[in-house]
Amino acid sequence: METNHGLSGHGGTGGSGAAGSGIAGAGADAHGQRAGHWRFCYRDEDARDVRAIPAGAPPHQRVSGGPSCAGAGVGDVGGRHRAEGVDSAPAGRGYRAGIGGQHPVPHPYAAGSFSAAYLAGMAAGCYNRNAGVRGNTLVDEAGASMSRQGILACGYYGFANLGDEAVLAGLVHGLRQAGYTDSVTVMSADPAHTRREHGMEAIPRTSLREVWRTMRSSLLFVLGGGSLIQDVTSARSVVYYLGMHTLARRARCRIAWVGQGIGPLRRGWARQWTARAARQADAVVVRDPASAQLLQAMGISQVQVGADLSFLLPEADTENGWKLLQRFGVEKNDVVIAMVPRRWAGGQVAVASLFQSLGRFAVKQCQARAVLLPMQVSRDGELIQEIASAVPEAIAMVEPLSVREVRDVLACCRAVVGVRLHALMLAAASGVPALAISYDPKVRAFWEPVEPKHVVEVADVNEHVLQQRLAEVWEQQHTLRERVTAYASRQRELARRNIDALLGLAS
Template sequence: MSNIVIAGYYGFSNAGDEAILCALIEELKKLGGNLNITVLSARPDKTASEYGVNSVKRSSLVQVFRAMRQSRIFISGGGSLLQDVTSWRSLYYYLFLMTLAKKLGLITVLYANGVGPINSPINRYITKAVLEQHDFLSVRDEESKSFLRKLGILKKAIDITADPAFTLKPAAPEQGAEILKTEGINPEDGSPIIGICIRPWKGENKDYRHVLAKAADFISREFKARILFLPLHEGEDRQESLEIMRLMETDSLLLKGSYNPKELMSVIGYLELLIGVRLHSLIFAAAVGTPFAGISYDPKIDSFLKSFNMGPIGRLEGPDLNDLLIKLDDVWRNRDNMRRKIKEKARKMAERVNEHNRQLFKLLNIMPS
């Protein structure tokens, strides 16, 4: 039996990170019953119940140490784990786990990560030193590979894949329709639904809220659409959505329930357009073929949009209302053409992840016999 420990930002009710975990576990379970998976989580009981795996408290060194001692492979799950913009503490936490796993003799894997920005010279040095000891490095975009090369990781192979969430299948359309009806929206009444997925901005300037509220009013009136705010991080995104909704002149709705990534993907499948700040809102839209427009707050958004031959329609730190409205109008007029291109590109992204997984699992010697 191969024991595997998976680490990431899990158990925090962030649909994007949970989508990564769900996709990875599903792929591992396809290999058969000879794998024993343990996930480090903020809410181990919930994680164990949802995914049918073992789970331990990520903040308990004793539990983490014990899980690693009983394992052969350590996987640093996808997402933006290695960056110091959010906090140095988070970066050091993941680097510590990687170092501990290596000291205990585990095979160490950086799996489909988005790496950077890492601005501090000491943080860049430490990250380079830790990753150079890894057995397998893979990133989700060309920019992350380029960043690692700039750190000085020159002799190790770095595979490029796509975000694991591209392999997720949405819940049945009937589930998405039922969720919308439960939330007070009839998807069959004829008027289009436009989704907005926002996240908090830590900068001092909060003018973006007024700009986004005016933009939402514009698309509600001009496109004769119903506006639905979709929180991907249940606590902070919901509060931020409410702040913008209060500034709007037109009516809008907020998805209030707690839904897993597959359910959210099913809901997004009913949208005519998704406007997203959260990366995984854009990934979910792409995966189900829903036209989308991204507002950037981080290089990972620019990188993702670039992979679809798009650019951001605005930036969270200082969006220009007139420019935003012009670009939204253009997206709206071209959404049918976008839909076809998005579906094809998302299919290729999923194929890339599947091929990456095959190669990785073969290297780790956990392919079915």
């Protein structure tokens, strides 16, 4: 899920900054920004809409609160947003989002966007509406050629969420395995970590200047994978990622959507913008049939059904997995059931007690060690410690682990109880059967083809149901392992469609 979106740029007019609002401007220095530097950030998907309004902002930009903001700030996202061309605007024309008022990054926080003077000036130096792409070369208005190569990848990267990091690792590994040798640059919330973990060049995803510069030199803009285009938690995910799609189109990049889990999309403007953007993309590969059906219902016919990019990761190293487990006190001959919880809406109080009950059941009825794994320590770590405190036999692996380490640990397990989607995917890649708790349609969409009975909706969750379903998984584990292995093999084949689409555009 998406949090902490944002962009930054220079040259904005003076304004006020509010600590905690995520917006800083000249004279405010709330986040250490120098004068003339504008920045806005979405701090958290669950935070209330609190933001500063720049001094002198036109009344139509004083957008009302609420993440959907289907008012003035989003008007250009609907029928009035221009799909072609960028007009430059004279400096001082007014505080308005976009290049020349055309909203290259449409968003509902219009008052927190960049000055037209800054964006127009940037565009004047780097972009002209008469420019085009000839092969792998950008041709400017005067006919001068500027070589472009490489991929710029945009996703929920650098937030220490192992699911999205698995997607990125799969993307990188898939490209290298296919012989792709040009550069891959990642838009990341933590560029230093992304460089260390994945060996890729990375730029701050909140820096418009860096993003724009890199787009101008990249041949292909890759959006995905993951559940980026959805508005369940808030509209910010749609706004950020489709805004980046729009900016990449202004930069005349080729555009590919890969490994996408589309939806749910509840807002009309979000569906409309998604449909328009999907039609503009050079390739669209989704990770499940449900996403394809949603796009097709929106009038998008050119959609390939692939699979999640995490299935392109290399095989797990069980020897390394057992070393990690032994470090936490698990013996190599122990039978292990992994539990990967997370909180879900409406279940804040019950989640811990449900997993405590399930952990005790795993210990007593299955004679297994219950190992608790966080996919995002900052969000799941406290919950895991609370669960483990009531189940003395449980092992809580509460420390930052890499994607490969979690994959290796899951490969050593007999079964997995997972709420986190990518825990289920990484387990499936090693043929490990699972009980899936579906807090989001994407969980059911993934695990239902294996065994519909082993997907439990959060609305139906209680101690008895979970224990009964885990007992079934445990009794059928050998048969299920064969079924899961076959399913994962098919997913791996489908995941390669993402890479095929990219290579076709990046060559």
